[in-house]
Amino acid sequence: MKKLMKSWNELSLVKRIIIGLAIGIILAVTIPEVAKPIVILGSLFVGALKGVAPVLVFLLVMAAIAQHKSGHQTNMKSIIVLYLLGTFLAGVAAVVVSFMFPVNLTLTASAESVTAPGGVSEVLKSLLMNIVDNPVKAIYNANYIGILSWSILLGLALRGASDSTKTMISNLSDAVSQIVKWIINFAPLGIMGLVFDTIATNGIESLLGYGQLLAVLIGCMVFVALVINPIIVFIYIRKNPFPLVLKCLKESGITAFFTRSSAANIPVNMSLCEKLGLDKNTYSVSIPLGATINMAGAAVTIAVLTLAAVNTLGIKVDIGTSIILSVLSAVAACGASGVAGGSLLLIPLACSLFGIPNDVAMKVVGVGFIVGVLQDSCETALNSSTDVLFTATAEFAKWRKQGKEIVINK
Template sequence: MGNFVDKWNQISLAKRILIGMIIGIILAATVPEAANWVSIFGGLFVGALKAVAPVLVLFIVIHAISKHRSGHRTNIKSILILYGLSTIIAGFIAVIASFLFPVTLSLATGAGDVTPPSGIIEVLQTLLFNVVDNPIHAILNANYIGILAWAILLGIALRNANETTKTLLANLSDAISQLVKWVINLAPIGIMGLVFESIVTSGFSTLLDYFKLLLVLIGCMLFIALIANPIIVFLFLRKNPYPLVFTCLKESGITAFFTRSSAANIPVNMSLCEKLGLDEDTYSVSIPLGATVNMAGAAVTISVLTLAAVHTLGIQVDLGTALILSILSAVSAAGASGVAGGSLLLIPLACSLFGISNDVAMQVVGVGFIIGVLQDSCETALNSSSDALFTATAEYAKRRKESVKTIALKKTMIK
């Protein structure tokens, strides 16, 4: 048994996850009545990730900031620029795709028991109140904006602490990181359960009626992941971006697709950044921050579904209004984590730009819930994988600049 475990651990995590997916599909196709014992593995895996993620973010950010050396530069500013640029471009691409491939809806009900935000002010207000949330309450409710705010403040306050305290923080951070590694090693079993449950309980027959809408949504997200984001990375790194892009999609995107939670994928992205050799002072802040504000997938969802409602109602939209929608969707997407229900509940906010009533908008939200099996999975995969992608891009761009400066300095000295 020990030899089997050793050989199993020697296989790359991505290959082990693929094996888990295949087993889950086979079990769903052959013994669907076994759902009670197979699907529990998926629930346990996601539950473990969600349980460890808030504590991981709190201690790893406190430790990183408390030990931050004066003069040691991080790349947070560059990463935030990349996050914002990607999200705005995503909203713009979704608007263009919606005009090129207009979709009309058979409006559905099913979202009447949820309440959308009344405006962008409410979204921003929710985010601000999340920042000043009670730290214990923030951890219990996985409020990552609040956790991040308290972790940053405590880290700054502890920068002048004695070395014993900093050593304790380092030991706690290392211990929690080790717990995370143990949980991530269970990913193949967890993914097996998630794939099994998804096929057995949801299937894909209900999605056939909305195939064209899904095609536009997923097409936009694939275009961003495989074309737009690589172009952004190339502009910063000036080299082939695809090895890095595919690494992030393989190591982070696959797990995020099945967990459907950016928060649950924080430990996975942390592990990926460590594997890529990135600066812990940077990624320990940028990854949890990205899980709350880097929302290109959400910008796509908001724009496409809003314009689907516009086309259904026969509303004429000029280019200026469409551009405003792309910006509004980007800003709203960044606040999606602060609103119960995520990106779908921000659709009525965007619909109000075109004078669409809340009753109709909530029917569009109902359509979003119907296609949520694939829409939310693809959205999370894009959002979460790009957190690691842009963190790595900023780090490698910084190293490239330093390398160029060093070469230039050597040439000057030779002359």
């Protein structure tokens, strides 16, 4: 048994996750009723990550800012530019792909039980209210905008504190980081439970009727991940971008795909940034910020489903309106964190640009919920892996200017 455990622990986390994934699929296809209890493993894994992530982010950001030395470059400006640029270009790509491969929807499903935001002003208001949320409530509800704002303010206030106080905060953040590493080691078991639950509950056949829509959505996200993002990375680091792109997709995207939660994947991204040798002062802020505003996948979802509704209703769209949709989908995606339901509930906002009635738009949201198993998984994988990708890109660009060698470990 000891030899077996040693061999298991010597495998890379990704290989262990693939094994867990394969076992989950086999059990779901062969003996779903007998193996049903393993669903709890997925719930426990995601629950543990979601539970520890808000505390980790709060302590990491506060400690990083409190100990920040004057004159130390953090690359945050470059990272924010990359986040916004990536989200906008994803929206543009979604519009172009939707024109190339128009989709017609069967608008029978509805989502009347949910409430969509009334406009951009409502999204921004929700965002601002989350910024000034009670700090304890923000941590309890995993409101990362509120967590970020309070951790930044406390970090700035603690810059003048004694060294012993700063050391204590740093030790606390290190302790929570260690707990996160322990939880991540259980990822293979958690993902085995998650993939089993997804296949056993929904089945693959339930998605076949929406094959064309899923093909456009997922194809567009793959195009962003494997074409647009590598081009952006190459422009910054002037080096083959694919080792970094594929590493981020493999080590961050896989777990994000199955947990379907950017919040739950924050600790995974923190660990990957550490492996890449990035500056902790930078990624402790940029990763939770990216989980809030770096929403390329959400921009794709909003644009594709909106244009599918437009095409279904026979509405003519000109180039100018398409560009406005690209901008709107990017802005709405960045502000989606405070809206329950995420990107899908921002579709009526985009549909209003074309004069589509709200009741019809909510039927489009209903279609979104039907394909949400795969759509949300791919969206989260793209969003979360890109957080690490752009954080690393900004730092590697600085290394290139300084003449330092950029080495990406496999």
